[in-house]
Amino acid sequence: MSNTYGTADASYQAAGGIDGLRRLVADFYRLMDERPEAAKLRSLHAESLELASDKLACFLSGWLGGPKLYSEKYGAIAIPAFHAQWPISEQLSQSWLSCMAQAIALQPYPAAFAEYLLSQLRVPAQRIVQASRNRHGDTCSAH
Numbered sequence: 001m002s003n004t005y006g007t008a009d010a011s012y013q014a015a016g017g018i019d020g021l022r023r024l025v026a027d028f029y030r031l032m033d034e035r036p037e038a039a040k041l042r043s044l045h046a047e048s049l050e051l052a053s054d055k056l057a058c059f060l061s062g063w064l065g066g067p068k069l070y071s072e073k074y075g076a077i078a079i080p081a082f083h084a085q086w087p088i089s090e091q092l093s094q095s096w097l098s099c100m101a102q103a104i105a106l107q108p109y110p111a112a113f114a115e116y117l118l119s120q121l122r123v124p125a126q127r128i129v130q131a132s133r134n135r136h137g138d139t140c141s142a143h
Contacts, residue, residue: 005116012066014113018057021064025057028103041095064117079124088132093125 004010015021029049032038045052058069059077070077100121104114 005113006120007065009065011064011113011117011120012061014109015060015064015117016107017066018061018069020107021057021060021066022053024103024107025053025060027106028056028100029053031099031102035099038095038099041092041099044092079128087136088128090129093129097122097125 005014012021015024029052032042032045033049055070055074058073059079062068062070097118101118104118107114109117
């Protein structure tokens with residue numbers, strides 16, 4: 001089945017649809033809240049994570065081939081450009097990916113899908129760091 005990830009809605013289905021994605025996102029933000037090494041990343045978010053959680057779950061739905069819930073609810077978004085408003089360093093990106101890797105590991109995903117999902121998430125994470133560097137200069141890489 002791993003050959004079908006990334007085609008049609010195979011990834012969305014493997015993630016458990018919107019309910020599975022909401023569980024993943026809830027675990028992700030809970031881990032971000034709990035992990036001291038994610039404190040700097042957490043500080044970039046509002047006190048309440050409710051809106052961020054909904055936006056991430058809705059984004060992941062469309063990104064994984066399911067319903068385009070983000071654009072239906074919030075409009076269009078260019079992920080790297082949107083995140084460029086903050087100085088996102090490689091360290092912050094790795095913190096985000098680490099929290100997401102742990103959240104993925106908590107889900108009942110097949111190992112091949114868990115690996116696929118994390119590898120796919122590394123792509124926009126790297127683009128976000130680059131977009132931030134382009135806007136803020138290399139100073140953000142030192143944070």
